[in-house]
Amino acid sequence: MARRQSGAILSGISLDRQSASTLARQLEDQLRAVILSGALPEGSKLPSSRTLAAELGVSRPTVTEALDRLAAEGFLETRAGAGTFVTSALPRHLPQGAPRQAASTPVGAAANVSGFGGRLGTLDADIDVHDSRPFLPNSPAYDHFPFAVWQQCVNRQTQMSYRGQMGYSEPQGHLPLRQSIADYLALHRGDVCTPEQIVITPGAHAAFMLAAQVLTEPEDAILFEDPGPFIARNLFRSLGRRLLDVPVDAEGMDFDAALLAHPDPRMAFVMPSRNHPLGRTLSPARRQKLLDWAEATGGWIIEDDYDSEFRYQGRPLPSMHSIDRAGRVIYVGTFSKALFPALRIGYLVLPPDLVGLFRNAVALMFRCAPLPAQMALAEFIAEGHFATHLRHMRQLYAERRDQFMAAAEQAGAGLFQADRPDSGMNAVVWLPQGLGDRVIAERAAAAGVHGYALSDYCVARPERPGLLLGFAGVAERQFAPGMAALARVVAEAAR
Missing domain, CATH: 1.10.10.10 (Winged helix-like DNA-binding domain superfamily/Winged helix DNA-binding domain)
Known part of the structure; x- marks a missing residue:
């Protein structure tokens, strides 16, 4: 044997x-x-x-x-x-590491495609599926996920013997899940909404796509943070929307100049709780100013509440949706970071008069999100497992953040400097002026330190070269050798 x-x-x-x-x-x-x-x-x-x-x-x-x-x-x-x-219960959602198959035809080379198809050929829509590698951003601590508890929820829900589970489900989403999300938002985000305002989507990016297609037209302008999430940026560009790149400073998106130069944006895409990648927060004054703009012009605000669950000092900041009195904010949440990305369940919190439109859009484009996963997640939240898991992850990630910072300070003295984040799963490591962060990222990956160049998130030149590194999914034993390897790479490049 x-x-x-x-x-x-x-x-x-x-x-x-x-x-x-x-x-x-x-x-x-x-x-x-x-x-x-x-x-x-x-x-x-x-x-x-x-x-x-x-x-x-x-x-x-x-x-x-x-x-x-x-x-x-x-x-x-x-x-x-x-x-x-x-293991007798393989975690199927984890990265499978299968080799990527080369396309038989180069991207963008096909003839007679639509405008949308042509735009897809000009964009980098690749994602890194190997998200268990050390220091790769946005990677949860898979080794601390309660697989056994989750599997029990899945088993109980999938073994229920009624016909409704085998067919298409309600396009708006499983009602108990929408109720659980509403309860969670009220308790942890100070955002009081009803289950009727929530529409379940197959992930956050499906929600962004729906919002762009329901609320804007091709060539409409969208305010977008710079630096900002490059996959969302490419999504809007592929849909033919015109992005107005707005610089991010210490108070978040600085959109005054953009509104003066372009008075007709149809939408603003913002990450007020935590900009990705810089981790900066939109100030209260700018939040209110953006809300005033939306109310005065009839514009829409897409609030991407990116990894707001993981805040290490005090309670999570209130969402913009919770202070919106004019019904102009579309709140988007997801369970990709709090649980695991392959779950592919996101949600929108909508003004009541938009719910029917988005429900119909889900029905036509996706039919519905998978019902068994929705049912298992509803039970996972309702039974208190989600809250327990978040508490455990906040403590674990806070400890790993401290270990990351200590290792970076020791190994990077005189070479690089890490920003200490007060929330999230990642940190920016600033490199010496004059170094190319894309070159450093490539060399660091070869040395076992997998991160993203800050330039990849920017349209304008970044204020300084830097790397975005994740600490949440990194084991304690990996911090010191990883930072030492990065220091050797930077020292060699700086010679």
Whole structure:
């Protein structure tokens, strides 16, 4: 049996000692792929680390490091006195690490496509699916997610034997989930709304797309933060909307000059609780000024409440939607960061007179979000598991933020400086003037520090070169060596 299992593993593994990636990382990625391919089914016992090391021709610590990481991600489990096994409840939502297939035709090369199709060919719509790598931004701590509790909720809901679960569900969303979201917003965000104002969507970006298509026309202008989230930026551009890039300063989006130069924006897309990537907050004065603009002109405000759940000092800031008295704010929330991205459940909180329009839009474009996931999430929230998980994650992320800052201060002295965030899952590391942050990001990734260049988020030149690094999904043992590796990269580039 052990020989057959060892053969199943080895047949899918080829380690390259010339690669920039470590042997442990290569082994981890390839073992994950073998498990997810089904070559090692759930419950399979792995050979001992000594056996694998001997047959692969690597050191035992290399194998142990790879197995420990996979265990932390939930792919493997160790049973005292029995050995290491593929977990019996694989976390299917985790990154699968499958190799990306090359397109047979270059992007944008197809003939006779629509204007929308042509715009898609000019944009970088790629996303990094390997979000378990250290320091990659926006990555939750998958190893601390309560898989067992979540699976119990899923099992109870999917085993209910009534026909309604097998067909299309209400396009507006599962009523108990909308009630749970309304209760959560009232308690934790100070935002009192009714379940009737909430529309469930397959993720936040589906909500942004719906808002753009329901409330604006092609060529309409949208105020957009610079720097700002590049995937949302590309989404609006692909839909033919004209983006007015507005600089972000210490008080958030500074839109006065943009409104003077372009008096006709139809919409503003803002992240008032925490700009991504800089982490800055829209000041109360600017919030009110933006609300006044929307009321006076009939404009719309899309409030992306990005990772507001993770605030480390005091309660989360009130949403703009909670102080909107004219019904001009469309609030968008998601469970991608609080739980896990592959859940693909987002939601809109709408003025009452827009609910019917958005419900119809969901029905026509998506039919509905998957009902079993909505039902499981409704139970997860109603039973208090969501609140418990958030409390645990806030504490864990606060500790990891402190570890990140300590490691950055020690390794980066004289080389780089990290901003200490008071919320969120990421931090900006500022680099010396004159360095190219895209070059540093590429070299750092080769050294095992995976982050994004600040320039990737900017239309205008960033105030300083920098990297956006995540700390939420990083294990304690990785902070010091990761920052030391980044310091070596920066020191070499600065010579």
